[in-house]
Amino acid sequence: MRRVESLDVLRGVAILGTFGTNVWIFSSPGGLAAVLGGGGVVESGLRALSNGKFLALLSILFGVGLAIQHSSALRRGARWPGWYLWRSALLLVEGVLHFVLVFEFDVLMFYAVVAVQCAFIVGRSTRVIRGWMIAAGVLHVAVVGLLTAALYGKDVVGDDAADTSRWLDQVAFRLDNALALRAEAVFVLPLGMVLFLAGARLLRAGALEQSVRGDAIRRRLMTWGLGVGVPLNALTAFAGTDWALVDRYLCAPLVAFGLLGAITTLVHRTAEGPLRRGITAVGRSALSCYIAQNVLASVLCYQWGLGVTGGPLWTVTCFLIVSALVTAGAWLWLRRFPRGPVETVWDVLYRAPQRISSRRTRCPQGRSA
Template sequence: METNKGERIATLDIVRGVAVMGILAMNIVAFADVPAAYFNPLAQTVPVSTADLVTYAANFVLFDGKMRGLFSFLFGASLLLMSETMALSLVRRRLFWLLLFGAAHFFLIWWGDILITYAAIGFLALAFRNAGRRGLVATALVLIIIQFAIYVAMTLYSLDLQGPVLSGTATADQLRSWEELTRDTIMPSPERRAEAIALYQGPWTSLVHHQVTEKAFFPVVGIFAFGWETLAYMLLGMAALKSGLLTGAWDNRRYAKWLLVGLAVVLPCYLIALRFLFRSDFAAPVVFMWSFAAASLLRPLMVVAIACLIILATRRGGALTQRIAAAGRAAFSNYLGTSIVMIGLFYGWGLGLFATLGRAELALIVIAAWGVMLLWSKPWLTRFRYGPLEWAWRSLTLWRVQPFRR
């Protein structure tokens, strides 16, 4: 992110680079298999191996929600910086174009888009740009409690339905509600799985038709159901920027303190959550309680700890750090580019690998994708001022073609 003097805050680029790579570690499952497999490793289409379960556990502790949270922190921090260095009308125009990019991503490329949510919530976050650190943190905590309450309500709803379903006394309406609740979060029925595989192994036009007709309001529902947490993270990112956390202004001792506190509090809770999830065979109420509700309270502190770890680990710079920073400077291009590459690998109009690989195998693809991000971003930015999509976004925001080559 550039300051008003045209200089970049290197720490933000580095943390953003780690975040955009880390997001793929979780999103890869949503690209490659039925939606429920994201939350429940037992829902993957191919037989589950021990390596798949180990991969799930590692991702659950280290990546699930944390990279999205970290990215949201950075988005809030970037909004604050832009509001300080650009006219507010330009910032809003930038969010408007992000909304359109997100809509194109959602309807034409992949159902898991987060840009629509970021753009919509970003307009709300701008209202808090002048708030103090304490006010930002306090507001964020209230929003997180609201999000927690929503997840608890989902847990209670699943408990209310599960009893009649398991006992065989459920009405037709209860069975329908149970199927709608669990097909994308716990376990799809054989019929739903077959439908999903046929859809994603089919032509691109069928996917677009499905998004436009069946999932058109999915982003709107997501904003109202899960946007509380996203706004909270953006506000915490603003507070983290104002405090100096995200600019690298803290000394090593302070970063180490928050890293150790975060890990000491959060890691045991995540290990307890894993125990409950595995012992219940990922029963719906347990997934909603631990993967959704409990995690919503734990994630903010874990995101802070991860940010501190990244900053400490990259203090001395070096070739790898420079490449991570470049990946962060081209994060928009890397995010959307990853979607295009992944659906090309997994969907039927491409290589058609959908529903054919387990989590451990998908982890190898993630590592390869990380390598590509690190390899292309730095040489590109040596020759050009921006990543290709960053340049388009900037040109549209300013409504004039920006210089591209250095």
């Protein structure tokens, strides 16, 4: 399959946008507890710009990548899911390391689990895929509704937070509270399945292509995602913490589809400039940039690093500094190398067992000759 022009841009926007959510956890003196505890109108508005939307967009793009990998395997006549499961295992290991060593709200483990689930569905008929999406979607909406009703009017913000004065204390905190910190990833598994499979279907339908059909699909995505999703998201974002689950896990994913349509349309209609080249570089080295931005924010904000925390102004400044460094670093790196540093290691680990398996297959033929 030929390279999808807009895909790298979408990935780059999703990676930087995801950091737009995480940066509030890094930069706030109270960490996650302070973020969940609410804030002023300006702060709530700034958080609402990124909360959940770009994480959902990244999930959709993982589904696009899954569909590309599946199509590639079919063209080669390879067994599916086959080596894709090894790719998911590597992502899981990377996620565990990232969770323990860098950031307690890692998403890579979640993506690895959902990828395995969807790998066994993506090759089925449209009817089967639609059935799985409907079932997972109904389950997700029901759980969000029940939890919202159960927690309505209650203070669920905890006081416990990781001690950031020593890096080893943070690591110990994550290990001691692993189940609680990973609860969100389990809770959103049905949503992940919906978004992954939706991404696969959108790719096959031509939503990312520059064509009449692609334009029509993107218009529908923007109508629902931006025309309907954004107003609903605005209502829930300022409705208080009682509606936080609805805001993040129902409204934000709807907006993500609108973002996919709008960004792809913009890519097709505008010429490439310096900003787009930088974002494309982030998208081409997405895994490296995702890890790098969390490491940089840790160094800037945690007490074992520079220890700079503060209000919304510092949060925005931190986002701009880290995003600029990551974007410039990705662009400079890719001028000399074909893929990001983590992606390079990944490629070696991913191909090594395949080469060993290939040699074992050829050796008996060589001896018999």
